[in-house]
Amino acid sequence: MSVYILVVDDEPDVEALFRQQFRRDLRSGRFTMEFAPSAAAALMRAANVADPSLILILSDINMPGMSGLEMLPKVRAQRPDVPVIMITAYGDAETRRKAIERGAVGLLTKPIDFALLRHEIDTRLEQAA
Numbered sequence: 001m002s003v004y005i006l007v008v009d010d011e012p013d014v015e016a017l018f019r020q021q022f023r024r025d026l027r028s029g030r031f032t033m034e035f036a037p038s039a040a041a042a043l044m045r046a047a048n049v050a051d052p053s054l055i056l057i058l059s060d061i062n063m064p065g066m067s068g069l070e071m072l073p074k075v076r077a078q079r080p081d082v083p084v085i086m087i088t089a090y091g092d093a094e095t096r097r098k099a100i101e102r103g104a105v106g107l108l109t110k111p112i113d114f115a116l117l118r119h120e121i122d123t124r125l126e127q128a129a
Contacts, residue, residue: 002029002053004034006035007059008035008042009060021114039059039071043074046082049079055083056083057083058084061095062090068088072103073103076103084103084104085107086107087109089109089110
């Protein structure tokens with residue numbers, strides 16, 4: 001089964017950063033990463049995936065238009081089977097509380113701890129196997 005992770009962020013350099021950090025995994029086909037530049041695009045992509053191959057959504061909180069926090073309950077309603085981890089530059093208690101209340105399984109702060117993120121991904125891959 002081909003599994004993938006959906007990364008939602010309006011910053012264009014995020015895709016290059018993630019592809020560089022996970023280049024061995026991506027090259028070996030361990031998983032695939034898709035990138036959505038907005039919450040609206042992410043909701044469309046999540047809705048169009050019919051099988052369980054989507055194993056994780058990583059979403060920035062602060063984006064133009066619909067924020068990650070506004071997207072969160074919508075994507076959880078669409079895909080309750082897919083865990084969502086929010087990413088923010090502001091990891092304060094209030095932001096964390098809002099993210100968890102709206103259905104996030106976790107919150108990562110920028111700059112992203114890629115060792116911690118890799119552990120999260122490994123856990124999701126084991127659960128999907």
